[in-house]
Amino acid sequence: MNTHPIPPDLAEKVILADPSLRDGNFNKSVVLLAEHSPEEGAFGLILNHPSGQKVGDLITDPDFLELWKLPVHLGGPVARDQLTFAAFWERDSELGFATRISADEAKAYIGQPNTLVKAFAGYSGWSKNQLEDEVEQQAWSIIDPKVELLTCDHDITLWKTLLSELSPYHRILADAPDEILAN
Numbered sequence: 001m002n003t004h005p006i007p008p009d010l011a012e013k014v015i016l017a018d019p020s021l022r023d024g025n026f027n028k029s030v031v032l033l034a035e036h037s038p039e040e041g042a043f044g045l046i047l048n049h050p051s052g053q054k055v056g057d058l059i060t061d062p063d064f065l066e067l068w069k070l071p072v073h074l075g076g077p078v079a080r081d082q083l084t085f086a087a088f089w090e091r092d093s094e095l096g097f098a099t100r101i102s103a104d105e106a107k108a109y110i111g112q113p114n115t116l117v118k119a120f121a122g123y124s125g126w127s128k129n130q131l132e133d134e135v136e137q138q139a140w141s142i143i144d145p146k147v148e149l150l151t152c153d154h155d156i157t158l159w160k161t162l163l164s165e166l167s168p169y170h171r172i173l174a175d176a177p178d179e180i181l182a183n
């Protein structure tokens with residue numbers, strides 16, 4: 001029995017990978033679902049998997065000098081050879097965002113107050129009903145995005161922090177060692 005009803009539209013939600021989801025691509029992932037429809041599937045970006053590279057390592061065109069220092073995150077397992085940008089901002093205590101924006105659009109967002117610009121290699125995608133099935137199998141927890149995403153570290157600690165806030169049970173899961181059965 002599913003104790004977590006699946007909203008009909010998961011767009012603009014954040015999903016947290018269950019600790020049991022250790023496939024490599026989504027291990028301890030925090031994914032912003034930018035697009036979702038039950039008929040078409042879903043598109044999202046993993047927020048907390050830094051690649052260790054900066055945009056300047058990948059784009060050397062001086063027209064994009066403002067973007068060179070941005071860290072590149074692994075947005076997901078699909079199209080990892082493609083670089084895309086996203087902007088996140090706070091307006092009226094709400095988190096807004098634009099994904100799949102061009103480098104020129106990203107440059108326009110840089111320096112705007114309460115705005116974070118991120119670079120992503122690849123994205124996360126689900127076909128029709130795939131994400132709903134995974135949620136039903138409790139592979140993901142669904143939360144609303146919070147403005148605090150603008151100021152927290154976007155690394156593995158983000159998953160632990162957000163998961164810990166769900167419940168005392170989730171706090172135990174977040175603090176558990178990776179290989180709990182090996183202890």
